[in-house]
Amino acid sequence: MLPGSENGMIHEETGGIRRPSLFCCPVCGERLFREDSALSCANGHSFDRARSGYVNLLTGRPPKLEGDTREMVAARSAFLGKGFYSALRRELERISSGTLDGVLLDAGCGEGWFLENIAPTRPTAALDLSKFAAASAAKRLGAKTRENVEVAVASVYGMPLETGGVSLIFSVFAPWCGAEFRRLLGRGGVLAVAAPGAEHLAELKRIIYDRPPHPEPREHRHEGFELAEEKRVTYSVELGGAEDALELFRMTPHSRSGEAHPERILTSDVRTMTADFDLAVYRRA
Ligand SMILES: [Zn+2]
Numbered sequence: 001m002l003p004g005s006e007n008g009m010i011h012e013e014t015g016g017i018r019r020p021s022l023f024c025c026p027v028c029g030e031r032l033f034r035e036d037s038a039l040s041c042a043n044g045h046s047f048d049r050a051r052s053g054y055v056n057l058l059t060g061r062p063p064k065l066e067g068d069t070r071e072m073v074a075a076r077s078a079f080l081g082k083g084f085y086s087a088l089r090r091e092l093e094r095i096s097s098g099t100l101d102g103v104l105l106d107a108g109c110g111e112g113w114f115l116e117n118i119a120p121t122r123p124t125a126a127l128d129l130s131k132f133a134a135a136s137a138a139k140r141l142g143a144k145t146r147e148n149v150e151v152a153v154a155s156v157y158g159m160p161l162e163t164g165g166v167s168l169i170f171s172v173f174a175p176w177c178g179a180e181f182r183r184l185l186g187r188g189g190v191l192a193v194a195a196p197g198a199e200h201l202a203e204l205k206r207i208i209y210d211r212p213p214h215p216e217p218r219e220h221r222h223e224g225f226e227l228a229e230e231k232r233v234t235y236s237v238e239l240g241g242a243e244d245a246l247e248l249f250r251m252t253p254h255s256r257s258g259e260a261h262p263e264r265i266l267t268s269d270v271r272t273m274t275a276d277f278d279l280a281v282y283r284r285a
Helices: 070-080 086-097 131-141 178-184 202-208 242-250
Strands: 017-024 031-034 038-040 046-048 104-107 124-128 149-153 166-172 185-196 225-238 272-284
Touching: 017 124, 017 149, 070 131, 070 242, 086 166, 086 185, 086 225, 086 272, 104 178, 124 131, 131 149, 166 178, 178 185, 178 225, 202 242, 202 272, 242 272
Parallel strands: 104 124, 104 166, 124 149, 166 185
Antiparallel strands: 017 031, 031 038, 038 046, 185 272, 225 272
8 A cells, every 4th residue: 555545545547546535426326536626436427526615416307496596595694694593503513522423414504504613523524405505515614625524516315425324414404305314324323403493583474474384393203213302492583683684584495485575574673583493313223
């Protein structure tokens, strides 16, 4: 073995070191290897890295579910910095520090804000369907320069990672995909799911809807998983003004609803907003 090659494979043609990626090839399933500006597999499939550092691993037909738009990502980046979601981020950091060995996968990472303090501490793979979100996450998490932090555009229903290769999964306001969660997590692996609680953004919903929708009650029994912890995280946040509420509206799926009346926000006297998260932690049985 050549000096310095312990962590990588010798490239057959150039003799250079290629470091294994956390991701697998979405075409053939083989391990991908990191090069300067691309990831590629032994079968010659290659995926360019964008300038921000993410890689697009979406193949085939575009999925039916849309990813977040550029506007949603920009609004969320502006708002997250104000601390509205800080308590949820601390909960996720606590869960991560309890399972520090192995790869963390964020299945639907948005702009990577929840991972900001965690990514420097462990191998981290982050996926999102939106290339705008992925670009933002890649910049925030330093995917271009950090060895063990990688961001890709991919669907959570077919994640380009090795079976059993992940020890912790975050699914934050993202679709539940039990089959993929079961496949990726090794026995004893941990899955943390955060979803909006019934009172989440209650003030906003009362303003924009004639009849505010109620979230479906959550089901905590899932094949292959044992519920290890259930926690409701609820608090109220002071808003800087109605503009903050409008920014919040733009970053949520409510901005896609035909039933919403966002024009009512700026004329409202909304001053506080409820954050309500339903956090469930499962262990792979
Ligand atoms: Zn391949």
